[in-house]
Amino acid sequence: MHRATIPPIGTDIAWRNAARDFLAAGIPPDQILWGAHGSAPDLFGAETAITPSATATVPRSFIALAQTVVWHSDPERFARLYAFLWRVKDAPHLMTDRGDAGLSRLRQMEKNVRRCQHKMKAFVRYREIGPPDATRRSFAAWFEPTHHTIEPTSSFFVRRFADMDWRILTPDVSAIFENGTLSFQEGHVKPALPDDASEQLWITYFRNIFNPARLKVSAMQSEMPKKYWKNMPEAASIPDMIANAPARALAMAQAAPSLPPARMAQVQAQLATCHSAWDGPKGTLPAAISACTRCPLHQTATQAVAGEGPADADLMIVGEQPGDMEDLSGKPFVGPAGQVFDRVAGEARLDRNQAYVTNAVKHFKFTARGKRRLHQRPNTSEIQHCRWWLDAEITQVKPKLILAMGATAAQSLTGSGEGITRRRGTIEHSLTGTPVLITLHPSYLLRVRDPKTQQQAHSEFQQDLLTAVRFLSDNQAQAE
Amino acid sequence: MARQTLDQKLAILSDAAKYDASCASSGSTKRDSRDGKSLGSNEGSGICHAYAPDGRCISLLKILMTNFCIYDCSYCINRVSSNVTRARFSVDEVVKLTIEFYRRNYIEGLFLSSGVIRSPDATMSDMVQIARKLRHEENFRGYIHLKTIPDAAPELIAEAGLLADRLSINVELPTDAAVQQYAPEKKPDQIRKAMADVRLRKDAGKEKSYTGKRPPRFAPAGQSTQMIIGADGSNDATVLGQSTRLYSSYKLKRVYYSAFSPIPDSSSKLPLISPPLQREHRLYQADWLLRFYDFQLDEITSVTTDGNLDLEVDPKLAWALVHREIFPLDVNRASREMLLRVPGFGVKTVSRILTTRRHRLLRYEDLQRMGASMKKAKTFITAGGWSPGSLIDSVNLRAKFTPPPEQLALF
Numbered sequence: 106m107h108r109a110t111i112p113p114i115g116t117d118i119a120w121r122n123a124a125r126d127f128l129a130a131g132i133p134p135d136q137i138l139w140g141a142h143g144s145a146p147d148l149f150g151a152e153t154a155i156t157p158s159a160t161a162t163v164p165r166s167f168i169a170l171a172q173t174v175v176w177h178s179d180p181e182r183f184a185r186l187y188a189f190l191w192r193v194k195d196a197p198h199l200m201t202d203r204g205d206a207g208l209s210r211l212r213q214m215e216k217n218v219r220r221c222q223h224k225m226k227a228f229v230r231y232r233e234i235g236p237p238d239a240t241r242r243s244f245a246a247w248f249e250p251t252h253h254t255i256e257p258t259s260s261f262f263v264r265r266f267a268d269m270d271w272r273i274l275t276p277d278v279s280a281i282f283e284n285g286t287l288s289f290q291e292g293h294v295k296p297a298l299p300d301d302a303s304e305q306l307w308i309t310y311f312r313n314i315f316n317p318a319r320l321k322v323s324a325m326q327s328e329m330p331k332k333y334w335k336n337m338p339e340a341a342s343i344p345d346m347i348a349n350a351p352a353r354a355l356a357m358a359q360a361a362p363s364l365p366p367a368r369m370a371q372v373q374a375q376l377a378t379c380h381s382a383w384d385g386p387k388g389t390l391p392a393a394i395s396a397c398t399r400c401p402l403h404q405t406a407t408q409a410v411a412g413e414g415p416a417d418a419d420l421m422i423v424g425e426q427p428g429d430m431e432d433l434s435g436k437p438f439v440g441p442a443g444q445v446f447d448r449v450a451g452e453a454r455l456d457r458n459q460a461y462v463t464n465a466v467k468h469f470k471f472t473a474r475g476k477r478r479l480h481q482r483p484n485t486s487e488i489q490h491c492r493w494w495l496d497a498e499i500t501q502v503k504p505k506l507i508l509a510m511g512a513t514a515a516q517s518l519t520g521s522g523e524g525i526t527r528r529r530g531t532i533e534h535s536l537t538g539t540p541v542l543i544t545l546h547p548s549y550l551l552r553v554r555d556p557k558t559q560q561q562a563h564s565e566f567q568q569d570l571l572t573a574v575r576f577l578s579d580n581q582a583q584a585e
Numbered sequence: 586m587a588r589q590t591l592d593q594k595l596a597i598l599s600d601a602a603k604y605d606a607s608c609a610s611s612g613s614t615k616r617d618s619r620d621g622k623s624l625g626s627n628e629g630s631g632i633c634h635a636y637a638p639d640g641r642c643i644s645l646l647k648i649l650m651t652n653f654c655i656y657d658c659s660y661c662i663n664r665v666s667s668n669v670t671r672a673r674f675s676v677d678e679v680v681k682l683t684i685e686f687y688r689r690n691y692i693e694g695l696f697l698s699s700g701v702i703r704s705p706d707a708t709m710s711d712m713v714q715i716a717r718k719l720r721h722e723e724n725f726r727g728y729i730h731l732k733t734i735p736d737a738a739p740e741l742i743a744e745a746g747l748l749a750d751r752l753s754i755n756v757e758l759p760t761d762a763a764v765q766q767y768a769p770e771k772k773p774d775q776i777r778k779a780m781a782d783v784r785l786r787k788d789a790g791k792e793k794s795y796t797g798k799r800p801p802r803f804a805p806a807g808q809s810t811q812m813i814i815g816a817d818g819s820n821d822a823t824v825l826g827q828s829t830r831l832y833s834s835y836k837l838k839r840v841y842y843s844a845f846s847p848i849p850d851s852s853s854k855l856p857l858i859s860p861p862l863q864r865e866h867r868l869y870q871a872d873w874l875l876r877f878y879d880f881q882l883d884e885i886t887s888v889t890t891d892g893n894l895d896l897e898v899d900p901k902l903a904w905a906l907v908h909r910e911i912f913p914l915d916v917n918r919a920s921r922e923m924l925l926r927v928p929g930f931g932v933k934t935v936s937r938i939l940t941t942r943r944h945r946l947l948r949y950e951d952l953q954r955m956g957a958s959m960k961k962a963k964t965f966i967t968a969g970g971w972s973p974g975s976l977i978d979s980v981n982l983r984a985k986f987t988p989p990p991e992q993l994a995l996f
Contacts, residue, residue, distance in 0.1 A: 198944055203937040204951030227634045231689045244688065264617035265626040268724075269688065285621055303685045309592050310686075313599040314647060315637040318846040319860050324640025328633065339635060347638050354859070357847045395774070404761045405830050407781040408774060432834070433781040473833035475876070 108138045111175075111183060113278055114256065114289045120175050121168075124187055128161040134191050139183035164200045167193055170215055176253045177214045185211060221252045226261055228333045229273055232301040241284070243270035247295050247336055255280050256289060263287055304338045311339035317350035318357065390497055394467055400490040402468035402483075407432045412463025412498050419577050420460040421504035423495065425513040425546055429478050432469035437462050442548040446510075449547070449563065453570035461502045465517035466491045488517050499539065505580050506532075507539055508573050511546025519543075530569050532576070542576065544569035589672055595682065597672040601652040601663050602698055604848070605755075606811055606841040608633075610644045610693035610728040613750040613806035623724035625687060625694070627750070631728075632693055645696040645730060646686050650674055650712060654700030658757070658768035660816050662848040663700045669850055673702075679715050684723055694728030694750075695719070701734060709737035709745070716748035728806075735772070735779040742779070743803075746786055751806040751838070754779050756831065759824045763817035780835040783808050787836070807838035814868060815861040816845040822882075822892035825871055829882055832875075842868045867894040874900055877932055878925045897987045902928040905965055906983055912965040913973050916947050929962030961986065 109123040127137060171186050179185075189207045193199045199208060231244035244266075248255075255273060259280040262271065272281045274293040281288050325343075334340035385393050391411040397403060410427040413436060430440035438446055450457055466487055471478040483491075495517055499507070509515045516522030518535045528543045535541045545566050553559045589597075611631035618624055633642035651673035652663040662669055674682075683695045697715060701708050712731055719725040731749040733742055746752055754776055758764045761773040783804065790803035810831060814824060828840040844860035871894055874880040878901070886892050888903045895903040905912065905928050914923055916938055924935045937955040941947060948969035953959050964976050964985075976982065 201940045202944055203941050203955045204945075204947060206954070209954040223632070227632045229690050233689075242688070246690070261626075261628070264619055264628075266624070266688070266690075267618045267621045268624055301689070303689060306592060306595055306682065307686060307689070307691050309595050310599050310646065310648075311635060311637065311643070313596045314603050314643060316603050316639045316641075316846060319639040319641075319844070319862055321640030321862070322638055325636040325638050328640075328642070329636040337635065343638055350638065354847070357849050358859075398761075403774065407777045407834060433785050435778075435781075471830075471833075473829035473882075476833060476836065478830075478833045 106138060107132060107136055109140075109183070111140065113253065113291060116253065116256070117172050117175050120183055120186070121171065124171075124190060125161065127187065128163075128190060128194060134184065134188040137184070137187060139187065140180055161194055163190060163194055164197045166200050170211060173215045173218050173257070174211055176218050176257055178252045179214065182214065185214075218252050218254060218257075221250055221254045222258045222261075224333065225250050225254050225258050228329075228337055229262075230304075230337055231271060232298040232304065234299060235270070241268070241270055245272045245274065245296065245298055247274050247298065249332075249336060250275060250277075251332070253277060259287060259289075308339050308342060312342050312346060315346055315350075317346075317353040320347065320350045320354075322347055387501070390501060394494050397467065397494065399493070400468075400487050402466070402470050402487060405471070406468040408435050409467040410435055410437050410464060410469075411467065411494075412461055412502075413437055414461035414463075414502075415459065416461075416502060418459060418461040418502055419505045419580070420455075420508060420573060421499065421502055421506070422457075422460050422462045422508045423510065423514040423518065424462075424464045425511050425548075426464050426466040426480075426483055427469045428480060428548075429469070429471075431464075437464055441551055442546070445547040445550050449550075449567050450570055453567050453574060455570050455574050460508075461498070461504065463495065463498055465495060465514045467494055483513060485516070488513060492517050496537070499535070499537065504539065506573060506576055507535060507541045508569075509541050509543050511549070514546075515541075515543050529565060530572060540576070542569065542573050591678060591682075594672045594674055594678070595648070597670055598649045598652060598674060599647065601649045601669070601700075602647045602696075604662065604843065604846070605647060605696070605698060605732075606641075606843040607730070607753065607809055607839065608642050608644045608647060608696065609751075609806075609809070609839065610730075611806070612838060613728060614802060616726050618724075618726050623726050624684070625725050625727035627693075627726065627728055634691055634693065644693045645728065646683055646692045646694070647696040648674070648679070648682075648698075650679065650697060650699035650708075650715070651702055652700050653702050656701055656768070656770045658771065660757075660767055660813055660845060660848075662850070667850050676711065676715050676718060680718050680723060683719060683727075684725065687725070687727055692727075694725075694730070696730040696732075698732035699734075705734040705737045706741065709734045709741045713741055713745050713748065716745065720748050730806075733779060733783070735775045739782065742782065743786065746783065746790075746803040747801050749804060751809060752783055752804045753809045753811070754783075755811040756827070757811070757813060758817055759812055759814075759819040759827045760817065763819065767816065777834075780808065780810070780831070780837075784835045808835065809837055809839040809841065811841040811843055813845050814842050814865055820892040821864070821868060821871070821894045822886035824868060825875065825882055825886060828872060829875060840872065842872070863896050864894070867896060867900060871900045879922060880904070880926075898983070899928070901926070902961060902986055906986075909977055909982075912977050913967045914965065916952065916966050916968045917942055927962055927965050929958035929960065929965075931956070 107127065111119045111123070167190065174182055174186055189211055192207065199205055202208060225248065229246045229248050231246045233242065234245045235243035255275050255278050259273070262273065263282060267285065270283045273279065274296060279290050279293045281290060394411040395409045397409050403409065410431050424438060427437065428440040428442060431437055447457060466483040470481045470483050470487065472481055507518060509518050512522035512525050515525060518541050519533050520536055525543065525545065529545055531543060533541050533543060545562060547566065550559065550562050550566060553562055609631055611629065613627050615627060615629055617626035631644055633644050635643040637643060652669065653671050653673060654663045654665055657664045657666050679697065686692045687694070697712055699708050699712055716729050716731060719729065729749040730751045730753065731745050733745060733752050733754050735754055756773070756776055757768055757771065764771055764773045786803045787807070790800050793799055812824060812827065824842070831837050831840055842865050844862050844865040846860035871885050874885060875882060884904060885900050888907055889895055894900050898906070905926065914927060916924065921935060921939060924930055924938060925932065934955050934957045938947060941951065946969045949971035952962070952968060963971065964973050964982065967973065
């Protein structure tokens with residue numbers, strides 16, 4: 106029989122070294138006694154004939170598991186780990202078998218230790234033990250963890266509180282951090298820590314952040330078990346807070362007055378009834394558009410996107426509606442379709458900055474799919490509502506030609522959005538008489554997959570832009 | 586009036602802040618103070634340093650800079666027409682409280698909000714000054730969450746995002762109409778524009794320059810928002826519809842649902858009820874199904890006729906009970922998408938099932954060890970050594986999961 110005594114400080118390294126040697130020497134689990142049995146003078150008791158024959162390899166995930174489980178308070182932890190190690194050396198796939206009883210037990214223990222570590226990070230409460238104006242202040246805490254978690258958790262406190270001295274004393278092992286050096290000691294009794302004025306402020310905060318109308322004691326206790334309460338200054342207030350909560354909630358309800366519900370919705374509905382045409386003062390149109398609530402789209406979109414460009418432009422370009430990027434930034438045609446437009450317009454020598462660029466519908470319509478917004482085509486009623494704004498823009502800009510891109514723009518301007526592929530490249534007239542050149546929407550160029558169709562769509566779109574440029578230069582020549 | 590002490594101010598201004606549900610301190614950049622010149626660390630996962638008897642986690646020092654406010658939002662204790670006692674912290678007081686609490690391991694950081702005083706810009710610039718002082722003078726590396734004021738100047742928001750880990754703006758109520766009714770000075774479109782602005786700045790912070798350098802990260806823990814539930818008449822379908830839109834539009838980290846709770850000195854405009862805590866809980870469950878379980882909004886809300894979630898059983902179970910035709914599922918063969926739909930199976934359980942079944946046949950006991958809640962799941966699955974038989978078709982299946990009927994009090 107072999108014997109291994111594992112010390113309370115540096116447990117993880119000691120167990121790992123011992124287990125490695127046993128495994129390499131091929132000693133089965135039932136031949137080893139683990140733990141602090143009596144006072145063994147050295148690691149292997151009377152047995153000295155350990156001759157590691159070969160180096161053993163085990164899955165990395167097992168090492169990580171073992172480094173946590175060794176801190177569990179279960180006296181059988183070393184034996185359980187070695188028993189599983191013995192099995193896993195020949196069957197590494199066991200590490201991914203969550204149904205295995207041995208692994209399941211170890212994972213449960215790992216979880217217990219992790220939780221204990223987490224609670225230690227949360228519930229340690231320092232009190233100041235040095236002068237508050239010292240350049241390096243010093244604090245101390247008394248804590249009683251369930252497992253041996255002080256050593257694996259102390260690095261967290263080093264990372265967090267490196268600019269002060271601190272000590273966390275426990276009945277088991279204590280961590281002391283002084284002038285940037287961490288050390289561990291055994292055997293401390295509960296010290297009498299001096300009173301701390303900030304503790305009173307903390308209790309005040311704890312008492313006041315609590316909402317007596319939503320008492321959920323079991324939810325509190327499952328996350329902050331009673332065993333921790335004795336070392337937490339605020340916990341003394343809990344019984345009192347619970348006892349007074351129903352009376353406080355009742356007082357709040359009784360003190361409140363009651364009056365009939367507001368009739369605001371009705372008034373708002375009346376306000377929303379619209380006039381025939383927008384007739385606001387010059388320059389206020391963008392502000393009026395962004396305040397629009399004529400159709401429900403404004404409730405879901407970020408903002409209305411008004412048109413952009415010179416107020417006396419010869420060419421007005423009308424798209425369908427703002428997309429994801431346009432909705433966020435408030436500018437028309439800045440997303441992927443806008444980039445396609447800019448590229449083709451560059452090829453056709455059409456200067457976008459000389460044109461007034463806008464959309465038939467001013468708010469983005471979409472459905473939410475997880476983290477993305479999927480564009481949805483506006484319906485006839487939304488197009489009708491928004492035509493009011495498009496008409497206002499046309500009246501202001503008075504363009505010589507309107508380029509209607511896609512079915513929605515065509516429908517808004519000419520009253521019909523049917524058969525765009527057939528009608529594209531032709532010049533029709535808007536409901537108010539302005540010439541309208543119908544073309545494809547640039548997003549169509551992005552949507553088609555087939556390279557041949559894409560090539561054709563691209564050249565058609567380019568031709569239409571050239572037609573627009575030619576129309577405007579002819580128009581100018583006639584005027585001169 | 587006598588001068589208020591720090592303790593009195595803290596009592597008033599923490600009491601005023603408790604209606605904000607968020608207290609998260611997770612998901613920011615990793616950093617520590619091992620250099621010995623600064624204070625604090627952030628390790629990705631948040632820590633709840635205490636729990637109040639309302640079951641809520643206390644992770645941050647959640648206070649208002651001041652509870653004076655020029656707005657009149659009827660659900661809010663700090664509205665201008667309320668008779669609550671008013672107080673105001675100085676910049677140094679907030680900084681001192683944060684640092685002293687942090688050094689004693691009471692908190693992960695600061696969650697600073699404020700009533701609007703003088704003007705939105707003046708309020709926001711005081712809040713930014715607190716964050717600046719904490720970061721640059723006290724070298725504080727803990728967590729900072731700033732509530733932004735929607736119509737504050739863009740430079741202030743830009744600086745706030747560089748100093749804080751998280752920014753948030755509350756949409757307050759599920760519909761625009763409700764906001765206009767109960768918070769007449771707040772503009773829903775302005776709130777959305779502010780959220781869009783934060784998202785754009787955050788996206789811009791990810792792009793590298795031509796030299797490969799990254800700009801400083803903007804609000805690394807993202808943005809969140811809060812909706813009050815039960816103050817207006819919106820049903821759960823409306824609430825969840827609003828939150829899916831918010832998630833997809835502004836890449837929010839979280840939408841918090843806050844059951845409307847009576848406040849001392851409440852307004853006459855609002856219902857005087859005990860907070861609908863169960864409804865709030867079901868909304869969070871539905872929110873999780875939408876984000877992590879590939880459920881679509883209409884699947885969850887079409888289970889009942891009135892568009893509200895079933896209060897007696899959780900939304901996934903409610904969905905499964907009306908879609909019994911696809912169950913029982915064989916855990917040894919079903920796809921990940923289908924396994925995620927089994928009541929009692931979480932995302933972790935499902936991934937454990939998928940890795941383990943590569944090696945061998947899964948039995949009923951294996952599932953128990955993998956963390957599945959078999960009380961719910963057993964009806965909906967078959968596994969090695971287990972078949973639910975006719976359980977799935979039994980008429981009183983729903984009754985097995987609902988809480989037992991309670992006798993009314995006799996007196």
